[in-house]
Amino acid sequence: MDRDLLSHLPIIVAVARRGGFASAAAELGMSPSAVSHAVRLVEERIGQPLFARTTRSVSLTEAGTALVAAAEPALEDIADRIERIRSVKGRASGLLRINAPRLALPLALMPILTAMAERYPDVTVEIVTDERLSDIVGEGFDAGIRLGEMIAEDMVTVRLTQPFRTTIVASPAYIGRHGKPRTIADLSTRNCIGYRLLRSRALYRWDLSDQGKDIGVETRGSVVVSEPLSAKDMALAGIGLAYLFEPLVKPDIEAGRLVEVLGEASIEEPGLFLYFPRRAAMAPKLRAFIDTAQEIGRASSRTPGRKSLSNE
Numbered sequence: 081m082d083r084d085l086l087s088h089l090p091i092i093v094a095v096a097r098r099g100g101f102a103s104a105a106a107e108l109g110m111s112p113s114a115v116s117h118a119v120r121l122v123e124e125r126i127g128q129p130l131f132a133r134t135t136r137s138v139s140l141t142e143a144g145t146a147l148v149a150a151a152e153p154a155l156e157d158i159a160d161r162i163e164r165i166r167s168v169k170g171r172a173s174g175l176l177r178i179n180a181p182r183l184a185l186p187l188a189l190m191p192i193l194t195a196m197a198e199r200y201p202d203v204t205v206e207i208v209t210d211e212r213l214s215d216i217v218g219e220g221f222d223a224g225i226r227l228g229e230m231i232a233e234d235m236v237t238v239r240l241t242q243p244f245r246t247t248i249v250a251s252p253a254y255i256g257r258h259g260k261p262r263t264i265a266d267l268s269t270r271n272c273i274g275y276r277l278l279r280s281r282a283l284y285r286w287d288l289s290d291q292g293k294d295i296g297v298e299t300r301g302s303v304v305v306s307e308p309l310s311a312k313d314m315a316l317a318g319i320g321l322a323y324l325f326e327p328l329v330k331p332d333i334e335a336g337r338l339v340e341v342l343g344e345a346s347i348e349e350p351g352l353f354l355y356f357p358r359r360a361a362m363a364p365k366l367r368a369f370i371d372t373a374q375e376i377g378r379a380s381s382r383t384p385g386r387k388s389l390s391n392e
């Protein structure tokens with residue numbers, strides 16, 4: 081095997097996965113020119129172009145597709161085996177890439193990341209905050225975090241939080257100006273902070289319970305956001321009503337900074353789960369993350385007022 085060709089295969093795979101030279105260079109910690117040079121070298125050795133390039137996009141040719149299909153699983157297998165060899169000495173290591181919505185940080189991730197930094201200094205956890213339902217395998221992630229109902233059935237899941245309620249909140253100042261909505265129908269006369277679903281581009285319909293029946297309610301307002309923590313900030317600022325998960329705003333409700341309305345219309349969500357392909361669970365870096373999460377969950381369950389994590 082040509083040594084130069086072999087050493088540049090991870091770069092080819094990164095360009096294919098990221099869909100561009102600049103984004104692959106950022107992931108690999110290289111300059112775009114170095115990535116471009118590596119691709120040209122491999123193309124020259126093979127004698128065929130691997131990527132079709134335009135001013136706006138980079139896509140695989142037929143030859144490139146065949147090469148990546150062969151190289152990517154082989155490189156992943158080599159990386160997994162190296163990690164397992166290191167783990168024999170008790171050293172989980174490497175880059176652990178997790179795709180998660182922004183709200184996963186305050187709801188589940190912060191204590192896990194704090195413990196990981198102390199226990200596994202050779203593991204770098206990269207959290208890519210993403211509100212879309214991403215293809216974690218196709219985009220090169222080791223795992224993802226989502227609500228349980230949003231996860232494909234072929235994935236292995238580990239519970240990170242217990243189920244939690246939804247809630248509608250507003251600031252005391254907003255309530256003072258406009259009054260509390262007394263019924264779900266009253267929402268049509270209030271300024272409701274909307275959510276844009278990034279994949280479908282549709283506006284999210286608030287999931288509520290009307291006399292025991294789950295319904296989706298269309299809302300209108302002066303602001304639309306793409307993730308819940310922005311809606312919380314706007315509710316605190318007195319802009320309007322926000323639809324949020326209760327753990328995100330419980331301290332603000334208890335402190336009087338936010339007021340819950342229509343509590344009887346709230347529903348229960350299944351909670352957040354870590355999910356990953358079955359094969360990925362063999363990687364020591366992911367196993368270290370799972371073990372840390374579950375240990376923190378057990379410790380939390382022994383603390384009054386805290387809820388535990390459990391394996392699903």
